Amino acid sequence: MAIMIKTPQEIEKMRHSGIILRQVHEAIRPIVQVGATTMDLEEAAVKKIAELKAVAAFKGYHGFPAALCTSVNHQVVHGIPNVKTVLKDGDIVSIDCGVIVDGFYSDCAVTYAVGKASPQTRKLLDVTQASLEEAIKFAVVGGRLGDIGNAVQEMCEAAGFGVVREFVGHGIGRAMHEDPQVPNYGVAGKGPRLKAGMVLAIEPMINAGGAEVKVLKDGWTAITLDGSYSAHFEHTVAITKDGPYVLTR
Template sequence: MAIMIKSPGEIEKMRHSGRLLRQVHDYIAPYVVAGASTMDLELAAMRKIDEFKAIAAFKGYHGFPAALCTSLNEEVVHGMPNEKRVLKDGDILSIDCGLIVDGFYSDAAVTYAIGKPTPAVRKLLDVTKASLEQAIQEAQVGGRLGDISAAVQEMCEAEGFGVVKEFVGHGIGKNMHEDPQVPNYGPRGKGPRLKAGMVLAIEPMINLGKPEVRVLADGWTAVTVDGSYSAHFEHTVAITDKGPQVLTR
């Protein structure tokens, strides 16, 4: 496994990419309302990306057609924007976006509740987001990759949620996907030793019901097998001697 170690200068370039990506997410957020289509969000994102003269990392990646992954309700990841997918009260929507700025990637995802979610769905969102924050705290020099994975699994399974195993986080840098893979499950104390200069995209994907997923006929959209709602949060995180630094905060 060839894990790329980034120099302080490269991490700063990734931080710049991450800051612009956060501004894209912040720009989209007011559009995530009942009555908006997922294509409305795509068009908003592209306006901001074009303003920054950045590159939409997902668009064209292995043929993916859009800048955003917009995954609605039981869709786990890789949902495609569509003018016919109109948000309504009670929905949840994961928005995943990546940028390339000055040759370096950033990657981040947020799941929104449209209107007033049920208490169970609200808890799913809160716990998934909290598990990401806990996993980030495990991204310490000298630790093990499994410590990050276990933090997500322990928190989410304790609340009865299903941890998706078919899709995982990843290293990131001059490429969207680099070594190592970052699962959201597994034992502590296992896997590669964490070193300063590693940069990871940590991304819990957690289901309200069972963990199993399947991919639809479009070849991209992953959905829960049992039809339960799914939440997804993600940050790009640099491991440093001063502790984890979230580059997409």
């Protein structure tokens, strides 16, 4: 495992990429409403990415056909935008997007409730997002990689939710996926020591039911095996001597 250490100057370039990615997410957010299609979200993202003179990181990556991953309800990750998927009241949709700016990647995901969410759905979203914030606290010099995954696992399993094993976070920088893998489960105090200059995409993927998932015939879309809803939140986070630096905030 070769974990790339970024210079402070490189981290600032990644911060610039992260700010642009945040603007893309902000452009999509108003469109997440009853009656919109996931292709409507895609088109808004593509337009904003072009306007900001960035490059869509996902489109063409290992053949992925879109700038966004739009995963609705029981879809966990890598849902493909299309004109047939219309958002309905009570749905949730996870929007995952990455951009490349000046050679550096940023990656961020948000899950939204569409219309009125049930109390159980609201709890899923709140706990998943809170687990990301808790995990970020452990992205500190001298910590261990297992501390991050353990923070997510403990919070989400205590709430009765399933922590996905098949998909994990990752290092990020000049490539979308760098070492190390960043699982959403693990043992505190175990794993590689965290050092200043590491940059991690931390991304809890949490199911309302069991943890098991399967990938559909399209080769991309992962769904929960039991049909339960799934939430996904992600930030790109730099580890610095002054603590965690969230580049996509």
